[in-house]
Amino acid sequence: MPGLYLDQASLPAGTVQVFQETDKPDPKVLGGRNCYVVESGTKYWSNGEEWLVEAGSGLGASREVTYITVALGILGQSNELGATCNFNATANKYFYGSAAAPSQGIFEPVKLAPQGFGSMFTYAADLLARDGISVRLMNGSLGGASMLNEFTGFAWVAGRANSTNYRGKRTASLGAGDLGHRGDFVFENGRLYECTVGRSDLAFLDSLTPIMFNGVPYYSTSSIVRGAAAALTAASKPTFSASAIVGDTVVDGAITWTCVSSTTTAVDHGNGLFVFKYDDSNFDPYYACARLATELVKYGNDNNPAPLSPRNQYVYLQNGQSDAGILSALYTRAVAQVAAYFSNKRISVICGLSVFSTTIGQAAYDTLETSFGGGGLASTPDYINGPISTMLSSMGFGKFKNPSDVDGFFGNIYFGTSLYRALGTSIDGLLYPNGPARIHVNSSGMVACAKALAPRLSKILRRSD
Structure with a gap:
């Protein structure tokens, strides 16, 4: 097999040797996106630009891998965002920057989430790089976020409460990545109302200069x-008219509700809530899904600025x-709608x-x-026929797929x-x-999370078992 062969003497202990394009054997094969990775115990990788081989025992014959590049967006909460690591990036380097592919500038978060707390997905990306998969990370996670509350959104059905605080609609006004947000929703007397005057929240801000919010200076936030x-x-509850039209308002103490829809379609x-569908205008109240989707579609890589396919x-x-x-049925609906989006x-x-x-x-x-497998931890999961998969199938998106399935527009x-x-x-x-x-x-x-994530991710990203 053509490839790069090294003996132990060529790698001084404690060093990393870098092989540039001109040093690689058989450039024609490499140009066809086949890379040959030198083995060095469990520490070997290729990022398609340079070969990095860490010194150590166990060097042997090369093995062939197919090099691919993918863009991977992360949508979760604080553990996924990475607001959990020791803030010392030097001591916890695997969570802050890629050791496997430094020339590609893989740092966590690369896009969107600005706080730089490190993440399990950065280390997972390093593990995938050793399999010839270059992962372009974009972290759109939102600390404290719920799939139901913040990523999907819902309306209380006749559930407006007395002497209660509600989130009011806020347009983007602070700059530095601020997107604003939709207000809370209630469904009263056959009409959908949005809170247009109420509590103001903040999410997704990245600024080098402090921005005042509620009297507190913020440089950045993705929580x-x-x-x-x-x-x-x-x-006491005010009157919500059954004949209200879009634009009509109801003053409710310090809250103002505005009619945004006169139908339920x-x-x-x-379960007593209207969970917004993925194609509804009120879906995604903090614009987290839209923000991440925009970056995924346009984001290329260092050597090819064009978007990935x-x-x-x-x-x-x-x-x-x-x-x-929360009820499993509600979580099922929320995840299914975000997936469908x-x-x-x-x-x-x-x-x-x-x-x-x-x-x-x-x-x-x-x-x-x-919601995923049809039962709890003690059960044998059936993801292909589980509640989320069944709901997606009924919506026309097909069931959850095994990595070997051929992908298409839906499914x-x-x-x-x-x-x-x-x-x-x-x-x-x-x-x-x-x-x-x-x-x-x-x-x-x-580390444990990254090692648990990487094997399945590798199969999916390569579409093979």
């Missing part, structure tokens, strides 16, 4: 910052803690589930796992790794001992 809760509804009813654009949906405790844009979707929280408990996570939705199932419930050593509800993984947890 939800809740605004002041001074805006409350009245102590645009919303999906489930739709076949090589993916989004990884991985949430958990913020949705733990990206799939309809010809972005392939990989659906996973985040890591277990010992404080939140197994019952709540079993509810989420049920390009895959099941990734459930970290809850992969790592189980005995994970005290992988979690920070303090913090909110013990939901954040530590550095060891980051």
Whole structure:
């Protein structure tokens, strides 16, 4: 087999040797995107630009891999965002920058999420690079976000409450990546109303100069910052007219509701809520999905500024803690709508589930796992016929697919790794001992999560078992 062969003496201990394009054998084969990776124990990789071989024992014959480049967007919450690592980027380098492909500038977060806390997906990208898969990461996660509340959105059905704070609609006004957000929604007397005067929130901000929000200076945020809760509804319910037309308003204490729809056809009813459909104008209240989709479609790589083909654009949906405790039917609807949104844009979707929280408990996570596999941790999962897959199929998107299936415009939705199932419930050593509800993984947890994610990701990204 043609390839690059080295003996142990050519690699001084503790060094990394870099082989540029001109040093590689058989450029014609390489030009055809076949790379030959030199083995050095478990530490070898190729990024298509240069070969990096870490010194060590176990050097042997080369093995052939096919080099591919993919764009991978991440949509989750704080664990996925990476707001969980030690902030020391030097001590935790694998979570902040790629060791495998430094010339490609893989740093986490590369796009969208600005805080630079490191992530499990950066290390997962390094593991994939060793298989000849160059992952262009874009992290669109939103700390504290729920698939139901923040990524999909819903309306309370006759559920407006007295003396209660609601989120009001806020247009983009702060600059530095600020997108604003939609207000909360209620469905009253046959009409859909949006809160247009209420609490203001903040999400997705990246600024080198401080921006004042609620009297606090922010340089950047990719977590939800809740605004002041001074805006409350009245102590008794006002009248919502059955004949209201779009644009009519209802003053409700310090809250103002504005009629945005006089029909129910645009919303999906489930369990006392209207869960917005992926093609509804009220879907995605913080514009998180739209923001990530835009970057995925336009984002190329360092050596080819043109966007990658739709076949090589993916989004990884991985949430958990913020949705733990809700009904499985609601979580099913939320994940299905988010998956359908990206799939309809010809972005392939990989659906996973985040890591277990010992404080939140197994019952709540079993509810989420049920949405995917039809049962909790003790059950044998059936993802192909599970609730989310069944719902997507009924919507015309096909069921969850095995990696070997041929993808098309619809049905390009895959099941990734459930970290809850992969790592189980005995994970005290992988979690920070303090913090909110013990939901954040530590550095060891980051490594464990990355190693659990990478094998399945590799199969999906290569479309082969």
